[in-house]
Amino acid sequence: MRLAAICISFSLIVLFIAEPSARSQANVIENQTTVLYVDAQKGSDSNVGSTSSPLKSIQAAVNKANVNNQNQVGTKIIVNAGVYRETVGINPISNQTTVPLTIQAAVTGTAIISGANVLSNWATDSTYSSAYTTSWYPTMGTCPLPSGWPTGFSSIAMHTEMIFVNSVPLTQVLSYSQMRAGTFYINEGSGSLHLWPANGTNMQTALVEAATRQKTVSIVGRTNIVLRGLTLTQSASCINSSGATVTSGSNVLIDSVQANWNNWGGLGIFSSNNVTVQNSVANYNGGIGFMGSKSQNILFSFNESDYNNWRGAQSAYYDWGMGGAKFFQMRSMTVQDHFSYNNQAQGLWFDTDNKNITINRPTLAGNTTAALQIERNEGPVTVENGHLCSSGSGVNLLTSEQVRIQNNVFYNNGATNKYQAQIYLAGQAGGIVITDWQTSQSYDLFTKGLVLTGNTFVDGATGQNVFGTYLSGSDWSDFASTLNASDNVWYDPFIANSFKVVNGHLVNLSGWQNSVGTDYTSTWAAPATSPVAACALPAVKYADFGVVMNANTYTMSAGSALATAKVTSFGFGTVNLSVSGLPAGVSATINNGSLISGTSTITFSASSSASNQTVPVTVWAVSGSRVHTATFNLHVVPL
Incomplete structure (x- = not known):
């Protein structure tokens, strides 16, 4: 992870660095004088919450903080190192005030809120001598298919069960006959779990954890909340939901939080205002790292989302509601210095009815379908100063208007799927009508009004294209006649005809310029600085x-x-x-x-x-x- 290299002392002040593109964000004044302490090993929920008499659960501390809130007293909760197997709910209370509440790890990363319980009482499996079995409860079944989602994919994507043996995840199978080393199977009829650990595992001493709670943290209807330094993991989150959520909140700061290894989503922001997420990671989640919808004045700064969508990939499902980070119906949002690597889907995705969006200095590489996808947005959306590399496409632009892409580097994208290029133009034939969720105004969207300036587009392998599209007819002419392109660098070291324009016709730079009637100040040449180093993937932390x-x-x-x-x-x-x-x-x-x-x-x-x-x-x-x-x-x- 690139964020691991960022000094913590530096990261804590990133929020306050002047950033021209950053809009409104959280500004929580943490002036609390009342401090509560929580310790999973030494605490008791009957204690007062002092350093010498800490509470045992975080929820007990939140309950005390709620009483303080009603008396207009802000509270800081310090969470000592340990695993807290609970769901922390920060919910509306009667006579609620706006005094701040901070929940902070004593040492960043060591306070772990887990959605999993520990399993024991293992017996050797009756069929597989290297496998083991124990009772399983509760019966969780499968999650319902979200409204509007496609059907026909494997039901494995709608399961929520996760098993970890000594912190290593096992792969779920849906029939007993499919079991082999590294897998587990749940027989809901008999209420039994069957797992086959790695060779040499001592199941009498192994730590076996099973995801059972759908939430790690839930913030609902609260103001002036800070989460800092916590690890949120192993939630049994359903498809299209997150283990940690902020809903109808305002002035909320999420700082240096890790939301890893959750069944679907890591962290979600919904129907909220003035929220900042900074210096945080959401990796190895089954569907999506970060997600959000219908929120305003949002800042994402110096975050990372890698290796997400392993659950979706089990059903060969890569292109709907998954990936590194996906946002829907957002208003006035800035994403700056975001890293997104090796997701089995998109790296970053703004999908439907997003307005006033700025994406600055993203580094998105190694993502299956696209580094960035901009889809069905009325805009404006600005993407600038980024590196988008080694993905299915650099950017997929679908049925969106008022998009500005400037001063970015696109390198080595494509040759991995049907619709691929450094920049790929797609969308609904004949446009698509969307409705503004705030004003109820309808927009008939087409892919038009694109500004493309100062970018570098370089193919890194044979079979790649610098530009591609399947649009034709009036959809293509609307795009071409409204495109404003200038001062770009285009290059393919293998072939000059690397622009795939209307009807699949491959042309060179001159043919591209003639096709779109613009971009005459751009050049065809190898870039002065190789993009390889800037696009390099970080060292692997988990083999x-x-x-x-x-x-x-x-x-x-x-x-x-x-x-x-x-x-x-x-x-x-x-x-x-x-x-x-x-x-x-x-x-x-x-x-x-x-x-x-x-x-x-x-x-x-x-x-x-x-x-x-x-x-x-x-x-x-x-x-x-x-x-x-x-x-x-x-x-x-x-x-």
């Missing part, structure tokens, strides 16, 4: 690997279908691929089935005896006792 499919549904033609699986290693060894779930009469052949990083092609073939049907098929990526899966639909059409 792992990922597997990504190029689609979540495949349909056979003449008894055959091709799928592509991309394996990316993050400091791990050789990964072996296999396929399960094939019906009678269907086979799969994998080329390059053992690899560290790279691409494998899977050929599915159906004989004349196969049935015409759609079945879930799973690709297994296995290295020792580390397992990752991707389940997708295969429509079998026999010869």
Whole structure:
């Protein structure tokens, strides 16, 4: 993580550095004279909360702080090192005042609020001699599909169960027969958990944790709240929700917080005003790191969101409500100095009805679908001074207006999916109507009014494009006639015809300029400074690997279908691929089935005896006792 290199003493003052692009933000005056102490090991909730008589739970301290609040006395809660297995609720109270409340780790990162409980009473599994079983409760089932979401993907994405053995996560499987080392299975009918740990694990001494609580922290309807230095982890958050949330809050500061390893979302800001999130990380979450909607005057500064969407990736689901950070219907928001690496989705995404958005100095690299996606926004949206690299696309621009992209570096994006380029132009044919959530005004949006100036676009591999689009007809002409482009540097070291314009036509810089009637002050040349160093991925902290499919549904033609699986290693060894779930009469052949990083092609073939049907098929990526899966639909059409 790049943030790990930032000195804590420096990070605590970032909020107060003058930033021209930063709009309104939290400004909590922390002048509390009343301090409560919490200690998970030494405390008791019957204590007074002093240094010598600390409380045991954070919620007990919040309850005392609420009484102080009613008496117009602000409170600071100091949380000593330890694991706090509770949900902390900071909720509306009667006779509520606006005095500040701070919850702060005594030492940053050592106060852990966990959504998991410890499991014990292990017995050897009756079928698998290296596996173990214990009772499981409560029966959590699957989460409901969020309104408006697509259907047809594997139900694994809607599960919430997570198991950690000595802090290492296991991969969930949906049938007992699929178990192998590194996996777990829950039999809700019998109320039992079956897990198969890594070889050599002593289950009598191992720490086994199971996510059971959907929330770590919930702030609702409160003002002048500070969370600082806390670790928020292992929540059983449902699809499209976060383990830690701020809802209907105002003047809230989230500082140096880690929201890692939650089932779906790490940290979410909803229907709130004047919120600052700074120096914080949201990594290894099952769906999304940071999320937010219908909030105003928001500042995200020096945050990081990496390696998110492992849960979505289990259902080959990369492009809906997941990624490093995604925001919806935001107003007057600044994202500055944001880092987002190796998410199995977008790195940063502003989706639908966002207005007055500034993205300054982002570093977004190694993300599966796109470094940045700007979709269905009336704007204005400004992206400036960033590095967008080594992702499916540099920026996906879809049906958005009043977008300004200036002084950024786009490098080595593309050649990993169908719609790819350093900048890719997409959107709804004929425009799309959205409604402003504040004013109820309707906007018929098209991709037009783009300002593109001072950027560097460089392809880093064969098959990449500096520009791409599938727009045509009036959608293309609206874009081209309203584009204002100037002083950009474009370059592909392999081929000059790297602009894919209307109807898939590949042209050079001159052809691009003629197609759009602008950008005449731009050049075709290698940049004076190589972008490679600025786009380099940080050192791996947790050795792992990922597997990504190029689609979540495949349909056979003449008894055959091709799928592509991309394996990316993050400091791990050789990964072996296999396929399960094939019906009678269907086979799969994998080329390059053992690899560290790279691409494998899977050929599915159906004989004349196969049935015409759609079945879930799973690709297994296995290295020792580390397992990752991707389940997708295969429509079998026999010869």
